[in-house]
Amino acid sequence: MKHLIDPTDLSKNELEEIIDLALDIIDNRQKYSEVCKGKKLATLFYEPSTRTRLSFTAAMMELGGNVLGFSDAKNSSVSKGETCADTTKVINCFADIIAMRHFEEGAATVSAMNSNIPVINAGDGSHSHPTQTLTDLLTIKREIGRFDNITIGFCGDLKFGRTVHSLIKALSMYSGVKVILIAPEQLRLPDYMKEEVCDRYGVEYREVDTMEEVMGDLDVLYMTRVQKERFFDEDEYDRVKDFFILDAEKLKLARPEMRILHPLPRVNEISTDVDADPRAAYFRQVENGKFVRMALIAKLLEWAKDPSKTTKLVPDDAVRGKFICRNKRCISNMETGVESLFRPAHDNSGGYRCVYCESKPK
Ligand code: CP
Numbered sequence: 236m237k238h239l240i241d242p243t244d245l246s247k248n249e250l251e252e253i254i255d256l257a258l259d260i261i262d263n264r265q266k267y268s269e270v271c272k273g274k275k276l277a278t279l280f281y282e283p284s285t286r287t288r289l290s291f292t293a294a295m296m297e298l299g300g301n302v303l304g305f306s307d308a309k310n311s312s313v314s315k316g317e318t319c320a321d322t323t324k325v326i327n328c329f330a331d332i333i334a335m336r337h338f339e340e341g342a343a344t345v346s347a348m349n350s351n352i353p354v355i356n357a358g359d360g361s362h363s364h365p366t367q368t369l370t371d372l373l374t375i376k377r378e379i380g381r382f383d384n385i386t387i388g389f390c391g392d393l394k395f396g397r398t399v400h401s402l403i404k405a406l407s408m409y410s411g412v413k414v415i416l417i418a419p420e421q422l423r424l425p426d427y428m429k430e431e432v433c434d435r436y437g438v439e440y441r442e443v444d445t446m447e448e449v450m451g452d453l454d455v456l457y458m459t460r461v462q463k464e465r466f467f468d469e470d471e472y473d474r475v476k477d478f479f480i481l482d483a484e485k486l487k488l489a490r491p492e493m494r495i496l497h498p499l500p501r502v503n504e505i506s507t508d509v510d511a512d513p514r515a516a517y518f519r520q521v522e523n524g525k526f527v528r529m530a531l532i533a534k535l536l537e538w539a540k541d542p543s544k545t546t547k548l549v550p551d552d553a554v555r556g557k558f559i560c561r562n563k564r565c566i567s568n569m570e571t572g573v574e575s576l577f578r579p580a581h582d583n584s585g586g587y588r589c590v591y592c593e594s595k596p597k
Contacts, residue, residue, distance in 0.1 A: 237535060237544040238347040238354045242365045242405040244546045249534075250372070250405065256530035257373050257523070264297070270533050271300030277330035278304035279322065279346075280357070281313065281337045286499060286521055287357045287366065291334045294528040303330060318570050320349040327351055332535060334366075335359075341566040341591020345573055348548055353535040360564045361395035361462065362592050367498050368401040369531060370524035371457070377523065378494045378516050379454055384411035390446050390479050391459035391504055393418040398498040399459060400428055407436035414440040415449050419478045421471065422461065427593050430582040446479055450488035456481070458497040458504050458517075482506035489514065496520055549590060550578045558587060558596035565592040 238244065245253070260267050276295040280288050284306070292302045305311045313322060319337065323346040326333055333350065335343050336357040343356030343363075358364040372382065379385060387406070389399045393416055403424075406412045414433065416424050423442065433440045443449055446456070461476045463469075480503055481495070497505060497517040509515050538544035554577045560567050567573045567589065576590035587596055 236347075236351065236353060236546065237538040237541075238343075238350070238546040238548070239365050239531065239535065240343045240347055240354070240356045240546065240548070241363050242368045242401050244365070247408045250369075250408070253369060253527065253530045253534055254373055254376055256534060257369075257527040258376070260526050260529050267298055267529065267533070269299040271295060271298035271536065274298075274300040274332070274536060275330040276300060276302050276304075276532060277326045277333045278302060278306070278357075279308075279326065279333060279335045280304070280306045281308040281335075281339075281342070282358065284336055284357070286524055287334075287336060290521070290525040291357065291528050291532075293525050294532055297525070298529055298532060300532075318572060319345050319566065320570075320572060322346075323349040323354070332532060332539075337566075338564070339566040339569045340562060340564050341573075341589070344548060344591050345566050345570070347546065353539055355531065355535065358397060360592070361397050363401050364397040364498070365401050366524070366528060366531060367398040368405045369527040370520060371398070371402050371496060371498070372405060373523040373527045374496060374516055374520040375455060375494075378519070379492075382406065382409040382412070385454045386413040386415065386452055387455040387457055388415040388417055388446065388449055388453045389424075389457045389459070390417040390481075392422045392461045393424040393459070394422045395462040396459040399424070399457065402457070403428060403438065404432055407432050407438050412438055414438055415453070416440060416442045417444075417446050417449065417479065418442070419475050421475055422478075427588060430584075431580065431588070431593070435581050446481065447485060447488060450485065450493075451490060453489065453493050456489070456493060456495050458495060458501070460497075460500060460502050460504060477503055480504055480506060481509055483508040483512070486512060486514065549576060553578050553590055554587065560589040560592065560594050561597045562589065562592050562594035565589055565594060567591055
């Protein structure tokens with residue numbers, strides 16, 4: 236079965252098939268209005284969402300399908316202690332495809348391990364958000380026209396920002412991509428992203444302290460919110476929350492062709508005086524999210540009929556039951572019955588990484 240848990244579950248060809256289909260949907264909406272007639276999408280949202288859940292709902296409705304699910308896990312049997320694995324087995328009786336958002340990192344992997352229908356990761360903690368990545372790529376395609384040879388600045392919370400992690404992974408498939416990381420010391424990109432993605436795939440990156448010093452070099456400025464809900468210490472959040480604020484004055488340093496993306500929601504990091512600037516693409520980006528999710532749902536339901544289309548959830552060289560994950564938010568530490576699974580690291584260190592969340596063992 237083909238699932239979408241991480242951007243790397245898609246080959247470059249598959250990724251471009253989805254983007255191309257989204258572009259065709261934009262031009263020929265009526266042609267796709269019955270593609271999912273009789274099919275049901277289950278939206279299982281254990282964490283708040285506006286864009287992702289509602290764009291999945293709108294996408295399935297525009298494809299002629301139906302939607303069921305929950306937007307607050309407290310109103311489901313999760314509140315009685317039901318595991319992610321059992322919930323998935325139950326939903327398999329009712330739906331044809333699942334979109335899951337969860338605060339536990341690796342939850343979508345566990346769901347896919349227990350599913351006979353495609354599972355889409357709609358965000359798992361601070362780990363991964365592959366459908367936001369498809370949204371971002373469609374936006375870059377429509378606004379900039381290419382993925383190769385772009386210079387992209389990621390600004391804000393690069394530690395907990397799952398959209399940043401997923402987009403860098405996807406861009407690592409392209410050549411000539413330059414990544415500039417603009418973050419305070421406390422919110423720098425995690426080591427596994429630098430070692431296993433940037434170094435491994437030759438993505439050129441550098442870390443800087445201010446957006447002003449690189450603004451004129453950028454094709455894309457990808458702003459992010461500092462994610463209050465991921466901090467264990469509120470004082471630490473207060474120290475970093477307003478570190479970077481993009482306003483009309485700073486935007487004067489940018490080229491006319493630069494585009495500003497943001498997965499949204501924003502808090503303070505983009506002043507509203509930027510919104511009317513044609514370079515502000517973040518609300519256009521939201522609409523692209525619906526079109527690309529239409530394309531994804533249609534493709535995954537088509538691929539579900541093709542036995543050659545599979546997602547490798549557990550690598551052949553995985554080690555079972557030997558290590559404990561150091562990440563407190565990993566599903567292997569939060570739910571019973573989740574087997575410890577580690578794979579060799581991809582950085583020649585001789586170490587291991589958790590299959591669910593990519594953290595190191597304790
Ligand atoms: N971009 C994004 O994931 O937004 P929501 O949290 O509103 O779904």
